Structure formats: structure tokens, C-alpha cells
Amino acid sequence: MIELYFAATPNGLKLKLFLEEAGLPYFITPVSLSKGEQFKPEFLAISPNNKIPAIVDHAPAGGGAPVAVFESGAIMLYLAEKIGQFIPKDTAARVEVLEWLFWQVAGLGPMAGQAGHFKVYAPEPVPYAIDRYTREVSRLYGVLDTRLDGREFIAGAFSIADIACYPWIVPHEAHGQNLADFPNLERWFIAMSQRPATVRTYEGVENAYTPKQPLSEEERRVLFGQGAAPKA
Known part of the structure; x- marks a missing residue:
């Protein structure tokens, strides 16, 4: 089972689309970016760059402990190699x-x-x-x-x-x-x-570039105002 840490951005939708195309069992753990959930310690332990998407593969090939992967390209490559689909062997x-x-x-x-x-x-x-x-x-x-x-x-x-x-x-x-x-x-x-996988992926998904209302100053700060954390 794949746990997908997800928000409906293009990068998040890439992984949802992959999972739908592959027919892999998965469940979504939503991450509210405007509320700053990407900065929670438990998410940073999986995705240290505080970005979605990220996954935890609870049934990695060969067994063993769950495998966490961040960065959309790395996740897609990891999953494609795991299932032997969507990437050639040649x-x-x-x-x-x-x-x-x-x-x-x-x-x-x-x-x-x-x-x-x-x-x-x-x-x-x-x-x-x-x-x-x-x-x-x-x-x-x-x-x-x-x-x-x-x-x-x-x-x-x-x-x-x-x-x-x-x-x-x-x-x-x-x-x-x-x-x-x-x-x-x-x-x-x-x-x-x-x-069909695309239709399923985008069903009920709102366009990330058409916000319902202007961002609040706090939402803007959370989404776009982060710098490097001060060193201890």
C-alpha cells in the first residue's frame, strides 16, 4: 500500500496520475499547504524539503521496513522500477x-x-x-x-x-x-x-491557479515567505 502525501498542485497530481495508471493500491494523506502542514516535523521527516508530493511505501519490494521517498521525479522512478511499468528496460x-x-x-x-x-x-x-x-x-x-x-x-x-x-x-x-x-x-x-486514469485523477480537483479568494497575508507568508531556518 502506498501512502501519498498530497495537495492538488501539478506535482501532486503527477503522482496521483501515476498511481491511477498503475492501478496500485494507495491512500491519500492530504497536506494543506496554506495552513503550513508541510512544515510539521512528522512531514519533514519524510520530505525534508517541505514540499509535496512524498510517499511512504508500506510494502516495498523484497519486504522490510516502509520506504519513504520525496521529490516527484524520484518517486516516479522508484515506483516505475518497483512495478516494472512505464520505463523501458532497454x-x-x-x-x-x-x-x-x-x-x-x-x-x-x-x-x-x-x-x-x-x-x-x-x-x-x-x-x-x-x-x-x-x-x-x-x-x-x-x-x-x-x-x-x-x-x-x-x-x-x-x-x-x-x-x-x-x-x-x-x-x-x-x-x-x-x-x-x-x-x-x-x-x-x-x-x-x-x-480513464486521467479522468479519475482530476475528478473533483480544483485548478490550483484559480484561488476562490485572494490569499490572506498569513497564507501568503506560509506559501511564499519561507527562508532558511536559523541555525542553532
Whole structure:
């Protein structure tokens, strides 16, 4: 049984989507980011970077004590290797999947996250930041659009590369992007959205980039105002 520490951000949804695609038994332990639950000692013991998602695998391969894993890319790789799905065994094909998984983790996610932050959550407009990150997300969409030319999936067969990238394309409007400008990406996105596991994953999930009401100063402090903890 997999325990998923979860909030409905793109990174959290990546892992929920993986678990739904894999058909693995799991249960969700919600983490309220705006309430600061990611800073509780019991969560930091699992995820020292105070970020979701994180998992505890209560039935690791080969038995033994539960295994805790943090960082979405590491979790996806861990689970894919455990069940022998969504990552090829062939060396060249495996490298291809890992390249695109790391591309998402290092590029698409951080840049789209910054675009969304400055367009939706910043207390006041910062035109340079909005333009900078919107342009970079557009460039990354172009990279993925080119990659998907003539391909059904990002790296050969359906893989963790597709699972990792999809939740970061879902909020494309909040990131200042029009999918019609990227026809290959749009085709892939529509196909991904229609997969049964995707439908189950997103059922009842609210868009993280459309808050119901403005953030309070305390919520803003908790979400965006953390620095390094003072050393003893």
C-alpha cells in the first residue's frame, strides 16, 4: 500500500496520475499547504524539503521496513522500477524516458510554476517577470511540440515522461499559453486528458491557479515567505 502525501498542485497530481495508471493500491494523506502542514516535523521527516508530493511505501519490494521517498521525479522512478511499468528496460529507450522526465522536473515545472506565480499569486504585477517566464514556457512548449511531431507519446511507448508532463500542461491558460499554437502538443494533451486514469485523477480537483479568494497575508507568508531556518 502506498501512502501519498498530497495537495492538488501539478506535482501532486503527477503522482496521483501515476498511481491511477498503475492501478496500485494507495491512500491519500492530504497536506494543506496554506495552513503550513508541510512544515510539521512528522512531514519533514519524510520530505525534508517541505514540499509535496512524498510517499511512504508500506510494502516495498523484497519486504522490510516502509520506504519513504520525496521529490516527484524520484518517486516516479522508484515506483516505475518497483512495478516494472512505464520505463523501458532497454538502455537507450530508458535513457530517452529519463531525459524527458528530468526535462520536466528541471525545466517545464519550475518555469511554468514561476509563470503561474507571477500571473496569479504575486501581490502586484511584475511585467518583466511575467514576460520572462511566459516566454520561457512558450519556448518549452515549442520543444515539446517538436518532440511530439509524428509521435503518440513523448518517449516511444507511454511512460513516466508523459505522466510527469501532463499535469504541467493542464494549467496552460494560467501560464499564458494557447495550445492551438502547438498542434502536436495539443493533440497529445487531448489524448492524455481522455485516458480513464486521467479522468479519475482530476475528478473533483480544483485548478490550483484559480484561488476562490485572494490569499490572506498569513497564507501568503506560509506559501511564499519561507527562508532558511536559523541555525542553532
